[in-house]
Structure formats: structure tokens, C-alpha cells
Amino acid sequence: MSDATCPAAILPLRFLGDPVLRSKASRVDAFDADLRTLAESMVASMYAHHGIGLAAPQVGRPIRLIVVDTGEQRDGSEAFALVNPEIVEQEGAVTGEEGCLSIPGIVAEVERSSRVRVRGSTPAGEPLEIVATELLARVLQHEIDHLNGILFVDRLGPMRRRMALREWRRRRTRDEPAAPAAGA
Ligand SMILES: [Zn+2]
Structure with missing residues (x-):
């Protein structure tokens, strides 16, 4: 059976408290079929979990691979994967609401650079x-x-970090379903 007939796997997410989320991910050296399959599965998983971005450690793979789709279509046409991404320029500062698929249900205002130039590779x-x-x-x-x-x-x-973590623990204990926020 060819890969083209296999739908990409939906990978389970790792959550806050899992040590893989705290590890420094390794640089990717092998641009092989496994990497492309993982990137495709990550895009499918990002959609399945209603995210707009996903990093490989969030699916238990501590390697420098991310996928992103901030578009409206959500059909893969605007998704892209970036390997070994590095911020090479950044400027400005802007505060905005953020959530994370690995900390579902928690949103907070986070300050980020308003413009970045990122360099990496495709899979x-x-x-x-x-x-x-x-x-x-x-x-x-x-x-x-x-x-x-x-x-x-x-x-x-x-x-604000203490409040967010307290809310996270409260939700985990009660096992409340997370509202689908724009997580990444
Ligand atoms: Zn995240």
C-alpha cells in the first residue's frame, strides 16, 4: 500500500508535566521519508486538536520540527512545516491572547515580538x-x-503564572473538557 492512500496518523498530545515538553529538542539532520511522514501526521493532528501550530515535542518527539496553519481553510492548503527554525531578526513588542494544546483550557496575554524573520528548512x-x-x-x-x-x-x-497553573490543576483534577481555544 502506498503512503498516499494512508491517511496521516492523529498523534496523541503530551501535556504540561510531561518531561518531553521541557527538553531542548535536537537538530534534524536526516531529511528523509520518516520526517515527511511525521510532518504530515503533525498537520493532521494540529487540525484534529483544533490548533494553529504544533511542535514535535508536543507529540513526544524531541526534534526541531514545527507545523503551522493560521489560515481559514484548515484543509492543508495553507499549512507548512519548518525544520530547525531559528529566529534571525525580531522587532517590536505586542501583547495578545495565547493558548497551548499542551495546557488545554488556559489562555493568557503574552508579550511577543511583533515582527520576526525565521529561517529553517522544509521537510x-x-x-x-x-x-x-x-x-x-x-x-x-x-x-x-x-x-x-x-x-x-x-x-x-x-x-499570572501561578493563577494559570492553579486553574490548570483545577481543570485536570475535575477532568473538565477544554474549550477549543486557539492553541499552538
Ligand atoms: Zn504550545
């Missing part, structure tokens, strides 16, 4: 450079943080 190994503003800039910064073991709650002030 096929082609160089890819993106200049982003607005939501795309925010998602790229959020996902690249994941590759360095950083979660968005780490970027809150101490009091």
Missing part, C-alpha cells in the same frame, strides 16, 4: 525563510519556544 531540506507579523509571528515564537523547552506560561509574570 524536503529546501531552505525556507519567513517574515511574519501578527498571529503568524506569535505562533512561530510560541512553537520555537517549545523546541527550547519553554511554555507560554513561563512568559507570564509570577502572579
Whole structure:
């Protein structure tokens, strides 16, 4: 059976408390079929979990691979994967609401650079450079943080971080279903 007839797998998510989310992800050296399959499965998983971005550690793979789709279509036409992404320029500062698929149900205002230039590769190994503003800039910064073991709650002030983590624990204990917020 060819890969084209297999729908991409929906991968289970890892949640706050899982050590893989705190590890520094390794650089990708092999641009092979496994990497492309993982990227495709991550795009499918991002849609299945109603996310606008997903980093490989969030599906238990500590490698430097992210997928993003901040578009309206949600059919793969606007999704892209970025391997070994690096922020090479950043400027400005803007505060906006953020959530994370690994901390479902928690949203908070986070300050990010308003414009970033990100350099990386496609899963096929082609160089890819993106200049982003607005939501795309925010998602790229959020996902690249994941590759360095950083979660968005780490970027809150101490009091707001405590409140967010308390709310997270409360939801986990009661096993409340998370409202689908724009997580990444
Ligand atoms: Zn996240």
C-alpha cells in the first residue's frame, strides 16, 4: 500500500508535566521519508486538536520540527512545516491572547515580538525563510519556544503564572473538557 492512500496518523498530545515538553529538542539532520511522514501526521493532528501550530515535542518527539496553519481553510492548503527554525531578526513588542494544546483550557496575554524573520528548512531540506507579523509571528515564537523547552506560561509574570497553573490543576483534577481555544 502506498503512503498516499494512508491517511496521516492523529498523534496523541503530551501535556504540561510531561518531561518531553521541557527538553531542548535536537537538530534534524536526516531529511528523509520518516520526517515527511511525521510532518504530515503533525498537520493532521494540529487540525484534529483544533490548533494553529504544533511542535514535535508536543507529540513526544524531541526534534526541531514545527507545523503551522493560521489560515481559514484548515484543509492543508495553507499549512507548512519548518525544520530547525531559528529566529534571525525580531522587532517590536505586542501583547495578545495565547493558548497551548499542551495546557488545554488556559489562555493568557503574552508579550511577543511583533515582527520576526525565521529561517529553517522544509521537510524536503529546501531552505525556507519567513517574515511574519501578527498571529503568524506569535505562533512561530510560541512553537520555537517549545523546541527550547519553554511554555507560554513561563512568559507570564509570577502572579499570572501561578493563577494559570492553579486553574490548570483545577481543570485536570475535575477532568473538565477544554474549550477549543486557539492553541499552538
Ligand atoms: Zn504550545
